[in-house]
Amino acid sequence: MSGDPRKTADGLTYLTGFGNEHSSEAVPGALPLGRNSPQRAPLGLYAEQLSGTAFTEPRAHNRRSWLYRIRPSAAHPAFTRRDNGRLATAPFTDAVPDPNRLRWNPLPEPAPGTDFVDGLYTLGGNGDATRRTGMAVHLYHANSSMQHRVFSDADGELLIVPERGGLLIRTEFGLLRAEPRHVALIPRGVRFRVELLDDCARGYVCENYGAPFQLPDLGPIGANGLANARDFAAPTAAYEDVEEPVEVINKFCGNLWGATYDHSPLDVVAWHGNHVPYVYDLTRFNVVGTISYDHPDPSIFTVLTSPSDTPGLAGVDFVVFAPRWLVGEDTFRPPYFHRNVMSEYMGLIEGAYDAKAEGFVPGGGSLHNMMSAHGPDHDTFRRASEAELVPQRIDDGLAFMFETRWPVTLTPAAAGADHLQSGYDDVWQGLERHFRS
Numbered sequence: 001m002s003g004d005p006r007k008t009a010d011g012l013t014y015l016t017g018f019g020n021e022h023s024s025e026a027v028p029g030a031l032p033l034g035r036n037s038p039q040r041a042p043l044g045l046y047a048e049q050l051s052g053t054a055f056t057e058p059r060a061h062n063r064r065s066w067l068y069r070i071r072p073s074a075a076h077p078a079f080t081r082r083d084n085g086r087l088a089t090a091p092f093t094d095a096v097p098d099p100n101r102l103r104w105n106p107l108p109e110p111a112p113g114t115d116f117v118d119g120l121y122t123l124g125g126n127g128d129a130t131r132r133t134g135m136a137v138h139l140y141h142a143n144s145s146m147q148h149r150v151f152s153d154a155d156g157e158l159l160i161v162p163e164r165g166g167l168l169i170r171t172e173f174g175l176l177r178a179e180p181r182h183v184a185l186i187p188r189g190v191r192f193r194v195e196l197l198d199d200c201a202r203g204y205v206c207e208n209y210g211a212p213f214q215l216p217d218l219g220p221i222g223a224n225g226l227a228n229a230r231d232f233a234a235p236t237a238a239y240e241d242v243e244e245p246v247e248v249i250n251k252f253c254g255n256l257w258g259a260t261y262d263h264s265p266l267d268v269v270a271w272h273g274n275h276v277p278y279v280y281d282l283t284r285f286n287v288v289g290t291i292s293y294d295h296p297d298p299s300i301f302t303v304l305t306s307p308s309d310t311p312g313l314a315g316v317d318f319v320v321f322a323p324r325w326l327v328g329e330d331t332f333r334p335p336y337f338h339r340n341v342m343s344e345y346m347g348l349i350e351g352a353y354d355a356k357a358e359g360f361v362p363g364g365g366s367l368h369n370m371m372s373a374h375g376p377d378h379d380t381f382r383r384a385s386e387a388e389l390v391p392q393r394i395d396d397g398l399a400f401m402f403e404t405r406w407p408v409t410l411t412p413a414a415a416g417a418d419h420l421q422s423g424y425d426d427v428w429q430g431l432e433r434h435f436r437s
């Protein structure tokens with residue numbers, strides 16, 4: 001069942017809950033009752049199904065929505081190739097996979113008039129979009145709203161992580177507002193337009209080619225905690241009845257294709273289903289951690305996971321390092337030194353991260369690929385080894401990680417970027433020997 005529509009401080013009305021069978025109509029009576037595809041849909045609308053999973057996938061994983069729209073999506077001219085800009089797609093084969101620890105500064109300023117789509121820049125990724133496996137890490141930096149155009153991604157769902165500047169995202173399902181500290185998810189194939197609420201918008205995008213993100217199981221944590229389902233907010237129906245040229249950009253098997261429609265395809269008057277966009281406020285994350293000793297693995301901070309066909313082995317996890325108390329006794333409290341079979345891309349939404357004293361900055365990012373050795377830098381190690389272990393609140397930053405089961409191969413642009421930091425290895429220099437036999 002759908003949650004109650006809730007009006008939030010931003011004036012938008014949302015439906016709450018994760019994976020719900022939501023329903024919404026912008027005009028009363030637009031949703032057919034008791035069937036999906038009546039002989040004539042109400043109000044002269046066209047009924048259309050949008051499937052995010054195969055028809056036959058288990059009910060618990062099945063994602064689809066029914067849209068009731070002014071024109072059917074099928075009524076469009078041919079798509080033709082568009083310039084891919086700085087967007088790239090798996091398989092990533094143009095650079096040699098790099099075992100080095102890598103760290104980037106934020107992207108440089110974009111040229112005037114750069115919108116969300118033009119502002120996308122691919123760092124790298126893994127898998128193969130045509131096989132619906134793996135993921136890509138993108139950054140965006142825009143200074144203009146998308147005008148007279150909409151975007152959709154057949155290759156995967158898009159998890160948008162704003163770092164600077166609020167976004168108003170107009171989707172086929174209605175409006176979402178995503179500010180820094182929020183994440184927004186656009187499901188595979190859903191059309192949307194990004195409008196800027198500030199002069200500039202900057203952030204990160206995880207393009208997930210694999211199974212749709214879901215909430216992680218909670219196991220012994222119990223029935224509540226981490227990201228609570230009720231805090232996910234889907235839009236309520238809102239439509240554009242616009243009969244003027246709109247460019248529809250479709251990312252398909254790694255290329256951008258465009259077609260100019262004679263109307264806005266954001267013309268869905270009513271919808272129901274569970275293949276829906278949503279926003280989630282990361283400050284709602286219920287952080288669970290140790291209240292005795294040792295540093296728990298960061299899987300305890302998983303917001304969303306895209307399972308693969310091997311239980312417990314995610315195509316990609318989205319993990320957040322949110323404000324929390326550290327109380328572990330006789331414990332090295334920051335992230336430990338480690339080598340991980342999973343590959344870790346990290347970004348910073350604000351402030352600082354407790355494993356790095358400096359150099360890891362908001363809008364920047366780091367990549368610690370499969371089995372690369374990393375952990376606290378020397379300053380952090382020294383301070384944490386000597387600190388008096390009183391309860392300590394970590395509340396000066398918001399970091400996140402896209403953690404994936406396959407190594408991340410970079411695009412040549414990211415591998416050779418001016419904003420790639422040199423000398424990142426040095427943060428682990430000066431960790432002198434203390435061994436006494």
Ligand SMILES: O=C(O)Cc1cc(O)ccc1O
Nearest residue numbers: 297298334335336344355375
């Ligand atoms: O490398 C990182 O900073 C991410 C991370 C955090 C943590 O608390 C434990 C392991 C880990 O990979």
Ligand SMILES: [Fe+2]
Nearest residue numbers: 340344368374
């Ligand atoms: Fe790590």
